[in-house]
Amino acid sequence: MSTGSFTVSQALNYRGGKRVQPADGSGTEEAYEPATGRVIATFQCSGEKEVDLAVQSAKAAFKIWRKKSGMERSRILLEAARIIRERRDEIATVETINNGKSIFEAQLDIDISWQCLEYYAGLAGSMAGEHVQLPGGSFGYTIREPLGVCVGIGAWNYPFQIASWKSAPALACGNAMIFKPSPFTPVSVLLLAEIYTEAGAPPGLFNVVQGGAATGQFLCQHRDVAKVSFTGSVPTGKKIMELSSQGIKPVTLELGGKSPLIIFSDCDMENAVKGAMMANFLTQGEVCCNGTRVFVQREILDKFTEEVVKQTQKIKIGDPLLEDTRMGPLINRPHLQRVLGFIEQAKKQGAKVLCGGDLYVPGDPKLKDGYYMKPCVLGNCKDDMTCVKEEIFGPVMSVLPFDTEAEVLERANDTTFGLAAGVFTRDIQRAHRVVAELQAGVCYVNNYNVSPVELPFGGYKMSGFGRENGRVTIEYYSQLKTVCVEMGDVESVF
Numbered sequence: 001m002s003t004g005s006f007t008v009s010q011a012l013n014y015r016g017g018k019r020v021q022p023a024d025g026s027g028t029e030e031a032y033e034p035a036t037g038r039v040i041a042t043f044q045c046s047g048e049k050e051v052d053l054a055v056q057s058a059k060a061a062f063k064i065w066r067k068k069s070g071m072e073r074s075r076i077l078l079e080a081a082r083i084i085r086e087r088r089d090e091i092a093t094v095e096t097i098n099n100g101k102s103i104f105e106a107q108l109d110i111d112i113s114w115q116c117l118e119y120y121a122g123l124a125g126s127m128a129g130e131h132v133q134l135p136g137g138s139f140g141y142t143i144r145e146p147l148g149v150c151v152g153i154g155a156w157n158y159p160f161q162i163a164s165w166k167s168a169p170a171l172a173c174g175n176a177m178i179f180k181p182s183p184f185t186p187v188s189v190l191l192l193a194e195i196y197t198e199a200g201a202p203p204g205l206f207n208v209v210q211g212g213a214a215t216g217q218f219l220c221q222h223r224d225v226a227k228v229s230f231t232g233s234v235p236t237g238k239k240i241m242e243l244s245s246q247g248i249k250p251v252t253l254e255l256g257g258k259s260p261l262i263i264f265s266d267c268d269m270e271n272a273v274k275g276a277m278m279a280n281f282l283t284q285g286e287v288c289c290n291g292t293r294v295f296v297q298r299e300i301l302d303k304f305t306e307e308v309v310k311q312t313q314k315i316k317i318g319d320p321l322l323e324d325t326r327m328g329p330l331i332n333r334p335h336l337q338r339v340l341g342f343i344e345q346a347k348k349q350g351a352k353v354l355c356g357g358d359l360y361v362p363g364d365p366k367l368k369d370g371y372y373m374k375p376c377v378l379g380n381c382k383d384d385m386t387c388v389k390e391e392i393f394g395p396v397m398s399v400l401p402f403d404t405e406a407e408v409l410e411r412a413n414d415t416t417f418g419l420a421a422g423v424f425t426r427d428i429q430r431a432h433r434v435v436a437e438l439q440a441g442v443c444y445v446n447n448y449n450v451s452p453v454e455l456p457f458g459g460y461k462m463s464g465f466g467r468e469n470g471r472v473t474i475e476y477y478s479q480l481k482t483v484c485v486e487m488g489d490v491e492s493v494f
């Protein structure tokens with residue numbers, strides 16, 4: 001498959017184990033190929049009736065699935081992981097076409113996705129409660145039970161991976177799931193739905209409904225939905241929490257960030273520069289946990305900045321399906337304009353563009369209507385500038401000098417967000433001292449933006465709550481039943 005040739009004509013909802021057109025809907029949406037600006041799919045946003053049908057389908061599957069042992073669920077997840085691994089390049093190609101990220105990165109995203117399914121397959125068979133001995137031979141025990149029908153709502157930056165991060169632990173715990181992807185990236189999650197069915201999941205266990213805010217609201221408000229796991233922006237996260245509170249539904253919120261990356265003068269410079277690139281330019285900078293506030297100790301500011309600019313200018317931008325491309329187009333034109341607007345504002349506020357920050361027009365004529373820009377490094381930044389305070393969600397790194405550890409910690413934590421943070425230093429005591437003070441859910445020492453599925457991922461403060469990945473996520477997709485057993489006679493107080 002090559003850029004400029006892919007279109008989708010099949011239905012993009014998935015219910016009862018097959019693709020379906022929605023039973024009702026309000027308005028149509030178009031999905032694009034960001035590399036060329038072409039429409040690749042047109043679909044209807046699901047209405048209340050379609051959402052209800054998806055919930056009923058998931059409820060029916062849940063009745064079967066919850067009765068299966070952990071080992072039986074594990075086998076199906078392992079088979080799904082195997083199929084994803086086998087079809088990795090095809091899935092990554094679809095992801096690249098609809099999202100714009102380079103094929104090199106999309107392949108890594110798909111690897112992390114099947115690893116996530118494998119990881120939770122491993123945990124499914126080991127879910128257990130505890131036995132507690134009580135006086136007189138009485139005892140109690142706890143059982144970890146599924147919640148029921150869970151809803152996953154995703155952002156557009158990691159469409160397949162977000163669906164995998166939500167569905168793998170949900171299904172491992174015995175739940176069913178309905179997933180609503182972003183209307184910008186509706187395509188790849190259908191492959192996941194088909195793979196679950198092929199792997200042996202009962203029809204309805206994993207359903208897909210398409211649409212935007214209205215469809216999402218129907219899902220959150222449905223009385224038979226037991227939990228909502230959301231990945232997206234803070235303003236939408238607030239709405240989801242509000243809607244879910246009406247039904248006392250637990251929510252997981254994976255929201256935005258403006259994370260600090262602290263580079264001390266005793267760092268390994270080459271690794272620190274690589275870390276800053278990883279922290280800012282994956283997926284065109286459209287990554288929630290990016291370390292976009294790069295604090296550099298003054299002694300090494302010039303050397304570090306010079307090297308980071310040199311590396312940024314070398315990034316190969318262009319057709320995301322080419323193996324050597326490292327940066328593709330942004331998700332759509334309004335978002336591209338928004339990112340460029342942040343750079344204009346930064347200049348007005350006194351920041352200096354050290355490289356990039358303007359449109360990029362690839363030489364290949366078929367890419368002329370794509371949404372490309374040159375990755376940008378901003379110098380002369382101050383903490384109160386908009387580019388330093390707000391999430392840009394594009395390839396824009398702000399470099400900020402600092403002098404002391406105490407000062408940088410204060411400045412790093414001076415944000416309403418708290419998703420991630422990073423520190424580069426050769427001083428192991430300092431690394432742990434700094435990490436202990438950072439107000440962030442995910443902290444990296446001498447690396448950035450690696451995602452082992454064994455480690456929990458999630459934010460502090462307005463970056464959300466609840467976690468994805470890691471053993472702990474089992475707790476977010478299950479509930480604990482306590483059983484108290486009397487071995488003697490009832491001692492009534494009456």
Ligand SMILES: NC(=O)c1ccc[n+]([C@@H]2O[C@H](COP(=O)([O-])OP(=O)(O)OC[C@H]3O[C@@H](n4cnc5c(N)ncnc54)[C@H](O)[C@@H]3O)[C@@H](O)[C@H]2O)c1
Binds near residue numbers: 180181212233256393
């Ligand atoms: N913390 C994380 O793991 C993580 C991961 C990826 C992206 N993000 C964040 O996501 C944001 C970018 O993604 P986005 O632009 O798709 O976010 P968004 O909040 O605009 O949309 C996210 C999803 O919510 C749906 N939605 C919108 N309004 C809704 C409503 N009222 N009720 C229910 N659903 C609704 C959208 O259709 C979409 O599927 C950034 O802020 C980024 O940091 C966070």
Ligand SMILES: O=CCc1c[nH]cn1
Binds near residue numbers: 165
């Ligand atoms: O965008 C934030 C990080 C991430 C990657 N996959 C899911 N979330």
